[in-house]
Amino acid sequence: MPTLEINVDGLKLPNPFVIGSGPPGTNGNVIGKAFDEGWGAVICKTISLEADKVTNVQPRYARLRAQGSDEIIGWENIELISDRPFSVWMDELKAVKDKYPERVLIASIMEEFRKDAWAEIVERCEAVGVDAFELNFSCPHGLPERKMGSAMGENPEILHEVAGWVNAVATKPVWAKMTPNVTHIEDPARAAFRAGCEGVSAINTIRSVLGVNLETLRPEPSVEGYTTPGGYSCRAVLPIALRMVMEIAKVVRGEFPGRSISGIGGVETGEDAAQFILLGADTVQVCTGVMKHGYGLIHPLCDGLLKFMDKHKFERIDEFRGHSVQYFTTHFDLVKRQRESREAAKAKHDAKMIRADDQWSGDEFVQQSDALARG
Ligand SMILES: Cc1cc2nc3c(=O)[nH]c(=O)nc-3n(C[C@H](O)[C@H](O)[C@H](O)COP(=O)(O)O)c2cc1C
Numbered sequence: 001m002p003t004l005e006i007n008v009d010g011l012k013l014p015n016p017f018v019i020g021s022g023p024p025g026t027n028g029n030v031i032g033k034a035f036d037e038g039w040g041a042v043i044c045k046t047i048s049l050e051a052d053k054v055t056n057v058q059p060r061y062a063r064l065r066a067q068g069s070d071e072i073i074g075w076e077n078i079e080l081i082s083d084r085p086f087s088v089w090m091d092e093l094k095a096v097k098d099k100y101p102e103r104v105l106i107a108s109i110m111e112e113f114r115k116d117a118w119a120e121i122v123e124r125c126e127a128v129g130v131d132a133f134e135l136n137f138s139c140p141h142g143l144p145e146r147k148m149g150s151a152m153g154e155n156p157e158i159l160h161e162v163a164g165w166v167n168a169v170a171t172k173p174v175w176a177k178m179t180p181n182v183t184h185i186e187d188p189a190r191a192a193f194r195a196g197c198e199g200v201s202a203i204n205t206i207r208s209v210l211g212v213n214l215e216t217l218r219p220e221p222s223v224e225g226y227t228t229p230g231g232y233s234c235r236a237v238l239p240i241a242l243r244m245v246m247e248i249a250k251v252v253r254g255e256f257p258g259r260s261i262s263g264i265g266g267v268e269t270g271e272d273a274a275q276f277i278l279l280g281a282d283t284v285q286v287c288t289g290v291m292k293h294g295y296g297l298i299h300p301l302c303d304g305l306l307k308f309m310d311k312h313k314f315e316r317i318d319e320f321r322g323h324s325v326q327y328f329t330t331h332f333d334l335v336k337r338q339r340e341s342r343e344a345a346k347a348k349h350d351a352k353m354i355r356a357d358d359q360w361s362g363d364e365f366v367q368q369s370d371a372l373a374r375g
Contacts, residue, residue, distance in 0.1 A: 002309040004302055006040075006317050008260050008282045009173035009198040011104045011131055013040035016273065016317060017301050020264050020287035021046050021108035021134060021177070024295070026082065028092030032099065037295040038302070041104035043285065046081035046136040047089045048110050049121055053146070054083040062210040062220035064236065074236040075288045076210035078221060078228055080142045081110055081149075086121075090128050097129035105129075108177070110136040110148055113158070118165045132172050134262075135163060135197075137188070138179035138204030140231045150204070153179035156191035163195035175199040175262055178244070180237075181207045185244040186251050193251070199260030201285065202248055203241045205231025234266055234288040241265025242279055249280025249325050268293065270304020277317060278324040 004015035019025045019034045019042040026045040034042045048054070056079060064074030082089065096105055107130040111117040122133065137153030144151035152158045153176075163176050176192035178185055180203040189200050207229050212219045219227045245263045252259050263281030266288075267273055273284040289297055314320050329337075352371040354360060360368060 002306055002315050004040075004305060004317065006282065009132065011041070011173065013104055013283065014038065015040040015298075015302050015305075016277065016281075016283045017298055018106070018262065018283050018285045019043060019290065020285035021136065022287040022291075023079075024287060024290040025108075027084065028096050030295075031092075031096050031105070033295050034298075035096075035100045035103045038298045039295070040283065041106060041131075043106040043108050043134050044082075044089070044093065046108040046110045046139070047084075047086060047121075048081055049086050049117055051083050051085045054080050056080055056083055057223045059221045059223065060230075062230070063234075064210060072292060073234060074210065074232060075234040075291075076208050076221070076230040076232050077205065078141050078223075078230040081136065081139065086124075090124060093125070093130055094128035104131045106132045106134050106175075108134045108136050110139070110143065113147055113152070113162065115165045118162060119169045122166055122169050126170070126172060130172065132175065133166065133170060134175045134177050134201055135166060136177050136204070137162070138177045140179060140181055140205055140207040141228055150179040150181055150207075153177075153188055153204075154182055156187045159188050160191040160195045163192050163197050167196035173198040175201050175260070177201040177204055178248075179204050180240060180244055185247050189248045189251055190255070193256040193259050197259075199262060199282070200248060201262040201264060202244045203237070203265050205233045206237055206240065208232035234292075235268060236266065238266030238272060242275060245276055245281050246279040246325055246328060249322055250328075252280065253322070253325065267301075268297070270301050270306070271308060273301060273305050274308040274320075275324075277321050280322040280325055282321065
């Protein structure tokens with residue numbers, strides 16, 4: 001019987017499925033619900049020291065449906081980080097750890113460009129017992145106006161400096177969450193690893209405009225008739241997330257062996273998760289999928305992943321982690337491989353071509369006849 005248990009950066013998870021930072025980890029109650037249902041770990045909604053600077057708007061989501069169907073395939077949000085007071089968060093995280101001491105609780109944190117603020121948030125979270133950190137360097141809306149979130153993640157030098165401040169004080173594993181709104185994801189990933197982060201998470205949402213309402217001529221989500229570009233998630237982003245995880249996996253393999261990757265973006269099935277793991281992810285996060293299907297999604301996710309493992313006779317996740325990374329190459333190399341394969345096929349075909357009557361053989365008679373035929 002295959003097992004889904006994993007050990008990542010010293011953290012023991014019953015399965016690789018992690019609640020991604022966002023509404024599904026937005027208070028102690030729902031975090032408890034996620035553990036009760038069986039999620040491998042939970043990353044809380046991003047918290048900061050000064051929640052009074054965070055003001056959300058309604059509506060703050062807009063959704064894209066598949067043509068001719070109700071199925072939601074794309075989801076834009078203009079939600080900020082948590083607007084709940086830090087002291088309340090500390091009480092709730094402590095209560096969660098008291099109730100679920102064996103389960104892995106990861107604090108998603110974000111602060112302004114101040115060393116003392118990052119040190120304070122890390123130390124206070126460690127004091128209530130969190131098991132690891134995810135540094136939100138990636139929220140694409142609202143926070144960049146305060147030089148936070150993706151304003152840091154888009155700049156590898158700043159990311160390196162801030163991640164260094166955190167790693168200087170953190171005694172728990174640290175993952176840096178990448179923004180996809182960059183040309184080369186390898187650059188911020190390298191900066192995080194160089195700064196001592198145990199892992200990176202990829203991806204946060206993609207900066208987007210979901211659409212314009214053709215009745216009102218106003219873009220969505222419309223807040224008093226106006227909007228601001230938001231973050232795109234859900235199934236539509238899966239191929240982009242897979243590509244970025246694969247690129248980071250190559251960096252890990254070549255330059256930072258042993259560092260971890262948490263894959264995120266569009267996961268709704270065990271088969272989606274299997275693909276992230278095949279491309280190098282240690283854990284797989286789900287955010288929008290939980291908003292669509294609820295916390296019970298963990299059951300089909302585990303069943304689907306186990307079914308995949310059973311089919312290929314994998315007993316443990318590390319038997320196939322990163323397996324498919326080897327099949328990525330350059331387009332130049334694809335052309336070369338195709339030319340060589342065609343030449344080999346032609347040589348094989350030519351070898352069957354009869355040039356003298358004593359070459360006819362009883363066993364290959366039909367193929368030899370075919371080789372001499374046209375049409
Ligand atoms: C409504 C909403 C709120 C989110 N809030 C946060 C957040 O506070 N911190 C964070 O790091 N990521 C946040 N995210 C990003 C998700 O954690 C995740 O990186 C992204 O949505 C892609 O994964 P998914 O397709 O499974 O949702 C949020 C996403 C959504 C949809």
